[in-house]
Amino acid sequence: MTAAPSAAVDLDRARVAELIAREGAALNERTARSREMWERARRTLAGGVASSYQLREPWPIYLDHGEGQRVWDVDGNEYFDFHNGFGSMTQGHAHPVVTRAVEERAALGTHFAAPTEDGIVVAEELARRFRLPKWRYTNSGSEATMDAIRIARAHTGRDTVLKIFGSYHGHHDAVMVSIGVEYDRIGDRDDLASLPYGEGIPQPIVDLTVPVPFNDAAAMERRIERLRDEGRLPACLIMEAAMMNLGVVLPEPGYLEGVRELTARHGIVLIFDEVKTGLTVAAGGAVEHFGVVPDLVTLAKTLGAGLPSGAVGGTDEVMAGVEDGRVNQVGTFNGNPLTMAAARASLLEVLTPGAYGHLRRLNDRLLEGCGRVVDEYRLPGYAVGIGAKGCVTFSPVRVVDYETFKAHQDVELTELGWLWNMNRGIFATPGREEEWTLSVQHTDEAVDRYVAVFEELARELTR
Numbered sequence: 001m002t003a004a005p006s007a008a009v010d011l012d013r014a015r016v017a018e019l020i021a022r023e024g025a026a027l028n029e030r031t032a033r034s035r036e037m038w039e040r041a042r043r044t045l046a047g048g049v050a051s052s053y054q055l056r057e058p059w060p061i062y063l064d065h066g067e068g069q070r071v072w073d074v075d076g077n078e079y080f081d082f083h084n085g086f087g088s089m090t091q092g093h094a095h096p097v098v099t100r101a102v103e104e105r106a107a108l109g110t111h112f113a114a115p116t117e118d119g120i121v122v123a124e125e126l127a128r129r130f131r132l133p134k135w136r137y138t139n140s141g142s143e144a145t146m147d148a149i150r151i152a153r154a155h156t157g158r159d160t161v162l163k164i165f166g167s168y169h170g171h172h173d174a175v176m177v178s179i180g181v182e183y184d185r186i187g188d189r190d191d192l193a194s195l196p197y198g199e200g201i202p203q204p205i206v207d208l209t210v211p212v213p214f215n216d217a218a219a220m221e222r223r224i225e226r227l228r229d230e231g232r233l234p235a236c237l238i239m240e241a242a243m244m245n246l247g248v249v250l251p252e253p254g255y256l257e258g259v260r261e262l263t264a265r266h267g268i269v270l271i272f273d274e275v276k277t278g279l280t281v282a283a284g285g286a287v288e289h290f291g292v293v294p295d296l297v298t299l300a301k302t303l304g305a306g307l308p309s310g311a312v313g314g315t316d317e318v319m320a321g322v323e324d325g326r327v328n329q330v331g332t333f334n335g336n337p338l339t340m341a342a343a344r345a346s347l348l349e350v351l352t353p354g355a356y357g358h359l360r361r362l363n364d365r366l367l368e369g370c371g372r373v374v375d376e377y378r379l380p381g382y383a384v385g386i387g388a389k390g391c392v393t394f395s396p397v398r399v400v401d402y403e404t405f406k407a408h409q410d411v412e413l414t415e416l417g418w419l420w421n422m423n424r425g426i427f428a429t430p431g432r433e434e435e436w437t438l439s440v441q442h443t444d445e446a447v448d449r450y451v452a453v454f455e456e457l458a459r460e461l462t463r
């Protein structure tokens, strides 16, 4: 669901800055224990966190526990959780079915590095949901996309990787390219820049990855033809069918079908990175929702129900390299029994057809509520979402790719929206790019609270 931005009011920017300062100070005030913890943590943990994505100025909010649709921070502040572990906890926290499965498995031994039956059941269920017959496991989304690219390279005997400019696919070198780039460095639309995302990534690896704009099959076709003429046709295109990590950017009608046809025509392996969309936008992810079947799918996040997990699924042809041993798809913890027990219980007993109906209904309620507030107060933005995911994108025009995102996203309003939520019991992902993820344990109470808090902000901004 998506709405066109309405004719917006001119916001008083001094007022926005004032509110950011006020809300920031209030959040600092209520997170004193987090500050203490951060001061202790940074003596031994680099930056005081386990992953740079957990960083936040002036300090991160340290969590204590979660239950159902709620989390509590170390200061005892209670929140409805719309962050949900970067969209991993579609089951909600401490779901009794998952907890029971993990406890039962833990008592039987948690790791053998030998296959167990749960791993077969999970693969059978994934094959059914994603319409792809052959599967392997990893321990994270990054490992899944790394392995998928290797499988595609082996299948085609080619090296070049095509990706969508601005899309995040994990932290290995081949995909840490052309993300988070400043607007003036994006480059010409037909020749977008291949730029490393941070230091330590060798330029020759960066040069093997070629970005193209989202939602533009014609630009992709022109780029592929030029690469063909240069003798470096891509091995694969890795993409999200609906872009996450820029809020939510939906594919235009016909775009995915165009991409499917184009990649098939050039023998390019089409990888749908469903680390975020898989198991959240529908039971069978974007494959089911959009009805376009790629050659490979990557999963992680929601798959493990809160345990580290990942998977690569593919056609018999593309996965043949793994089966005949040409590609070494390996890992000590792949198919870990604890993860597989959690995934099995989650897929068969929690993420049921009824659960997806619940997620869709709640998300529609949330999107409609936010859309109404945007319209009524004529805010520069729109509500957009799919399945369990959505966001309010503060932008006077609809974002269709990274370029429009960078050109139009209202950074200050996005920052204010986050602080405002956190001070009113809505736990959301810090950062400009994220979207909300609902869980099966979310209720009308949580989404109505979200809308009420948003309306309070709208009133404050426009009075």
Ligand SMILES: Cc1ncc(COP(=O)(O)O)c(C=O)c1O
Residues within 6 Å of the ligand: 086, 140, 141, 142, 143, 145, 168, 169, 170, 171, 240, 244, 245, 273, 274, 275, 276, 300, 301
């Ligand atoms: C679309 C997408 N792919 C891959 C990844 C990497 O997953 P992980 O953080 O589990 O390595 C992410 C992480 O946010 C993601 O959003």
